[in-house]
Amino acid sequence: MRLLHTADWHLGRLFHGVSLVEDQAHLLDELVRLISESAIDVVLIAGDVYDRAVPPPDAVTLFDSFLARVAGEQGVPVVVIAGNHDSADRLGFGARLLAEGGLHVRGRLEADPAPIGFADEHGPVDLVALPFVDPPHARATLGDADLRDHDACNAALLTRARARLRPGRRSVCVAHAFVAGASDSESERPLVVGGGGHVAASHFEGFDYVALGHLHRPQRVRHESIRYAGSLMPYSFGEAAHEKSVSVVSLAADGTVTIDPVPLSPRRAVRVVEGTLAALLDATPEGVAAEDYLLVRLTDTGALYHPMARLRERYPNVLQIERPALEAAAGGAAVAAQSLAPRSPEDLFEDFFEAVMDREMEAAERAALGELDAPPPSGGGTEAAS
Template sequence: MRFIHTADWHLGRIFHGVHLTDDQAYILEQFIKLVEDVKPDAVLIAGDIYDRSVPPHEAVQLLDEVLYRIIMDCRVPVLIIAGNHDSSQRLGFGHRLLARQGLYITGQPDTAFAPVIIEDAHGPVYFCPVPYADPPVVRELLGLQDVQEHDRAMAALIGRWTSRVPPGARKVALAHAFVAGGEGSESERPLSIGGTDKVSAAHFQNFNYAALGHLHKSQSAGGEHIRYAGSLMKYSFSEAAHKKSVTLVEMDAAGDIRWEPFPLCPRRDVRCWDGYLSDLLAGPPDGAGKEDYIMVTLRDSGAILDVIGKLREVYPHVLHIERPYLTSGGDLRGPGGDHRRLSEMDLFSSFFRQVAGEELSPEQQKALAETVEHIYRQDGPVDQVAEAFRRDKGVRL
């Protein structure tokens, strides 16, 4: 038995204002080519097919095209479960009709708990699809009042599905969950607010393989046979160092598995660059990465006019800029006195100390004093402006 494990496509994703549908179509073309070359017995997609419960029509069209080519052209069945980003009811529409064509969608658990059975040369393999479901949904479905957290809900669901599998049979779990010990990233939406959203890896130990979704980094969780394939693409700058791939799994007659990652090459990578503006504008030494999605950490300390405009002349897809120098002061603090009785120099010195984490140098103090005086001289005689400012604001100059 050979199958491809993938997850977290997030079709319709918007990344820092950029619609990624074209990028997703580009990488899914490679995925279809891999299916054509490998000719697996099945494709497993472990949840978060869409990025939101009501996806844009471009995302729906893209999924329709990809599934048609895999199922009808490649003649490979596809198993899909809903993730926490998906609408289980919308995703599961028509699932009984679609199953006749080889598309097995489990949007939400039901009382049937019927595994999907796929045969190979050694007999049947039982696939147990466990879509994402909040504990109250599981509690109502199973009538178990002690199901209050995700771990207990997962235990109850796994128990019902495995009870439908003959003893000793080869079985594969397909689940969307946060398994304890897994490493998350910034782009994953929490499964629970105010409670624990993690489940134990022990629930999946008796499966020959557990195809997991939710965490965006490709990794094992509690055992080499319990794996996250990772997301289709990098969906946050915290994932810049990730190696995105899909996982090809081979299972022998005894149920022993071995897996191999197949990397996917995006149209534009996600990169984090750090440095001074002049160095960054000179471009990377090898010229690579200019067209990628980029976050810049800028080390310059002075004011720079239109930073993003300057950077986009060289890197057209700069999406985010951070300036640690301007935010190094820690927690917000007041000016250290009644602001109405502080001079412009005192007020600006307090502001500079807060955002820069250091005092104005003598040269900076002199430049500030000259600038303030120049502004006043443009508006009128200094003494008249100062007196008006003192009367209106109560500020001592």
């Protein structure tokens, strides 16, 4: 049996105010082709289908179109669980009816979920689909107030789900959690304020394959067969170096798995570029496409005239500018400002000059400043006010 494991699509996400729906549509087209060309038997989407509980209409339309092409036209079943960004109830709408059409959605937690049964030429496969476990919901669902955290809640639900697996069958689990030992990225919403919410990898042992969602970097956890597919595309500049992929997982007759990560080709890359404004306006750095989503780190120390507008003439998708030299100077200036006694405009300008230019004023510059006319007194004019 060949499974396609993907997760963390975050359809409808805004990246620095820019909608990514067209980029996401481009990637879902690629997945639809891959599912057909790789003869995938079941598609697993391990949560965070949408970026928020009430997704924008174009994100819902995009997901609908994917499902119609895969579960509908290709007849390939799709298993979807809710992640921490999804609304469990909205995602789960119509689930009992949709299962007949090959769409298996698990939104809200169930106390004793029955496995979803699949089969290939070697026999049956039981699939446990465990949506994101929110501890208050888990405590209410299981009627157990002693389940204190994510780890205890996941452990209890997995024990109950495992009890319903039929002996001798191969088994697969789909879940959305922060499994201890895995590494996170900038764009995941923490499950617990200040971090944490970890779940021990040992709770997932015993399944032939565990398809995880939540962490945005593709990675294995503890075993080759416990994996995060990673997000559909980078959702922060901190992920610029990640190569995003989906996993094609071949499940053999004896339950052993072979994993083939397939890199995705985004419409535009997310990159961090560094240089002076003049150099970047003069030439596009090697390996960068002008249309990429860019964070530009300008190394200039002096004042710059409208850097964003000028950069966007050459690079239309610059989303953020950083000026490390100025930010360091501004930190120093802020400290100085706290001890500000009444000072002359000349002294204040000199501080400003140093912060912007990263050097002291020279004598000639100080002289030039002295030659400037003092501003007119406020309200001053040649006409008498009436």
